[in-house]
Amino acid sequence: MTRLFGTDGVRGKANEVLTAPLAMRLGAAAAEVLTRENRSSKRNPTAIVGRDPRVSGEMLAAALAAGMASRGVDVLRVGVIPTPGVAFLTDDYGANMGVMISASHNPMPDNGIKFFSAGGRKLPDSVEDEIEAAMQTLSEGGPTGHGVGRVIEEAPDAQDRYLAHLREAVSADLKGLKVVVDCANGAASEIAPRAYRAAGAEVIAIHNRPNAFNINDHCGSTFMSEIQRAVLEHGADLGLSHDGDADRCLAVDAKGNIIDGDQIMAILAVGMKENNDLRQNTLVATVMSNLGLKLAMAEQGIKIVETQVGDRYVLEELNTSGFSLGGEQSGHVIIPEWGTTGDGILTGLSLMSRMKETGKSIAELASVMTVLPQVLINVPVADKRVIDDAPEVISGIADANAELGKTGRVLLRPSGTEELYRVMVEAADQEQARRIAGKLAAVVAAV
Template sequence: MTRLFGTDGVRGLANDRLTAPLALKLGAAAATVLTEHADVSKRRPTAIIGRDPRVSGEMLAAAMAAGMASKGVDVLRVGVIPTPGLAFLTDDYDADIGVMISASHNPMPDNGIKFFSAGGRKLPDAVEDQIEAAMKDLDETGPTGTAIGRVIEEATDAQARYLAHLREAVTTDLSGIKVVVDCANGAASEVAPKAYAAAGAEVIAIYNKPNAFNINDGSGSTHMEQIQRAVVEYGADLGLAHDGDADRCLAVDSRGNVVDGDQIMAILATAMKETSSLYDNTLVATVMSNLGLKLAMRREGIEVRETQVGDRYVLEELGRGGYSLGGEQSGHIVVPSHATTGDGTLSGLMLMARMAQTGSSLADLALVMTVLPQVLINVPVSNKALILDDATVRTALEEAETELGDSGRVLLRPSGTEEVFRVMVEAADPEIARKVAGRLAAVVSAV
């Protein structure tokens, strides 16, 4: 049976796979599991629910609130807020549960439900499995009378609390920096421009007028051509692009060149090392990060610890080792001293702070790392579980690694959601990368 929870919560086509009745039941089950050890003699369990602006979020947030209230949980709805803002508010309001209704960078017809435990931390797989199991045996009845949970619509101070937190996290004066921010018509549409302006930057906001239907539509961190063009047109020092729920940030320098998550991590890691705030001089990244990041960090005396793909695995490693910086090439950057999950607005503030502190352009800062050419081929397969055990594939992989030596890298991994196997090759010479990747893809396809 297919697991309900994916790599980042429950996600699917809204009102098809992800329906209001499912959200209602999921909310009741989550309330049961996540408040199991709450001391109700001191106070009633509480939950915070936020969403991005997509139209189905209104429906799903209402259903989720109803499900939780039916199990005696008081619910505070905070309206449209970035995912990292919801995680922060879960802790700031001292709530037992946080719920974010968002499909992140996915198109408008999709939506998703992400849960956070007390303190604003993502749930481990085992707890998600408990919630899924609880849905099967859920008692449709619940507390009655005064024991029913209350639903408080739209907290009035939620956004202000999150903005104050961001300002406390990055206090550097950004006066003199002109930034274009692409809000993807998403959850950052109000917050990100306000946060950057409050820090002193001159802000030009684009795609910051959500209408419930235009989130991620030709904009944001998955459509970088928009902000590349805007930065050059406005003569800005840099551009920052967020996704629909603003847990990602990608950048563009003044010439319109993309600065991806690996490069942002390299910039921030070297800055934190200088101030002795990079714990154990270690950066956490995933296996999909460019080899150029590891080579640059080695030169700077910084160790890179690798995890499997997914910000949840980066978070787990950060917590396990007590490390202070991690992230993904896609722009999820995590700074545990200020956030419990990736925070795109915080990343943008820290990147501009580094520019202000050094007097350097983003293009100059990005020179800390040379991005090696990377070729990624998605190969449709009949059974992805068999690929790495195939002798022909193993032999081809060994030959490719020998051919590339220390100047390149090969990564073979299954997709988390499709019957697809990903072949990724990096090399200093792009032609060699293409040749090796094509050869490996052909071997994988033949299995």
Template structure:
């Protein structure tokens, strides 16, 4: 049976794959497992629960809170905040557990549940597996005054925004900068504007009116077209597009061109290197990062440590080696000096600060790397778990990599968050990349189609 937890928690269509019953059971199992692991000590355990604005988040939040309280955990409801805000607040309020209810950049019908342990760190694979194994298990529940209580915390947003602004280490460092923020009708609809205005920028927001059904709908980091037009039409210096839970962002320069996560990571790496704050002169990226990023870092004597796809693997490398910067092409950037997970608003603030500090446009800063033509095809309706073991597919990938040599590469892998196989090809020309990608995608459909 497939593992319930993916690379970013438990996800699925709300009320189909992810039901209120499953949410309650996950919360109870998490309390049970972490209690057995000694994570709670001997006092009454505490948890923080947050969500993005999806309509389904309301009943899932109620179920999670009920499950935790029934297991003897005191619950602090934060309401709608970004995922990185939840991680930060778990540490700030010193709760034993954090729960974020969000499907990030996925479409509105989806939702998800991810857990944070004390300090705002995502749970290990072993703990997630243990939670899955304890689902529905009978155990002695607390009664009387040992059951948990549920309270709401109204000041959480202000605390998080103050932390973001403070990370810039200067009063009003973005004064004179004009920025357009696309909040994806998601969890950053308050925090992004408050943080950028607090840092001194002149801010225009778009898609900042979530109604529970419009999250990520034709907007945000997966649909930045409106933002691109808005930046140009308003003569803004730059734009930033967040996803539904604001753990990632993509940027737009003053000419309306996209600046992707690899370019953002490159700009921040050079900034930290200049300030002697790039630990071990190393940046962490994944195997999906553009080859142009790796080449640019090498040209600037910065080492790149590449991991499997998924921010958890980037973070694992950072924690294990003491690195200070890592991220993904999707715009998921982790600055470990200030956060335990990717934070789109934090990333955007520091990117904007670099623009002001250097006096260069974002377009000029992004030119530090040249992106190789890259094609990504998501192949759906296939058995994605066989992608890495089917002999004809592995042979086709090997042949394609041999064909490209040092001028490009192929990465073929099952998605950790969606029911698809991703085929990524980089090549000297777009035509070549598309030709090889289509060839491999067809091989996947033929071999793995349901």
């Protein structure tokens, strides 16, 4: 049986794979698992529910709330807000669990459901497995009378609480910086411009008019040409581009050059080391991070600990080992002191704070790292589970590694949310990386 949870919650095309009945049952099962140790005769457990603006979020939020309320959980709906906002509010309101409804950077027809435990923490695989098992054994009935959960439709102070948290985390005065922010017509559309303006920056917001259907539509962190164009048009100092649920941030410099997640981590790691905030002088990154990041951090006396792909695994390593900074090339950056998950707005504020602290442009700060040529090809496959063990794939990887030697590397991995296999090749030369990646992609596609 295929596991319901992927690398970041439950995702699928809304109303086809991720249906309202499934969401209601998932909400009920999660309520039973995540609140069973917090049951009291005096008050119901509580849950926070937020979403991004896509149209199916309204339907799924209602279904999830119904499922949780049917299991005696009071539900506070906080409306459209970034994923890290839901994580923060789960802790700030003292809730027993939180739920974010979003498919992040995926197209509008998709949607997803992410759960947080008390304190706003992502769930380990073992707890997700418990929720899946509970879905199979749910009774038809639940508590009655006073035991039925309430659904509160609006939390008027939710955004203000989250904004105050961001301001506490980064208190620098950003006056004098001009920033363009691409909100992806997503969850950041209102709150990101507010956060940057509150810190003193001059803000030009683009793609900040969600209409339930235009999220991630040729905008945001997966469509960087928009922010590049806007930065040049407005003569801004930098641009910041978020994804649909604003848990990631990519940047561009004043000339429109992209600053990816690896470069952002390098900038922040160096700054934190200088300020004695980088615990154990260690940065946590995934196996997808560019080899250039490793080389740059070695020059700065900073160690790198690698995890598998997924910000949840970065977070797990941060928490287990007590490190203070980690993230992904895609722009998920986690600062555990101020968040339990990647926070794109916090990342943007931190970058601008570093610019003000040093008096340097973001291009100057990013120059600490040289990005080595890296080619990533997403290969559609019929069944991603059979790729790893295919003899022709194993042979192709061996040939590629033999050619690259110590000057590059090869990484093949399945997508956690789609029937895709990702082929990544790094090499000293762009053409060599492209040629080897294309050859491996063809091998994968033929399996």
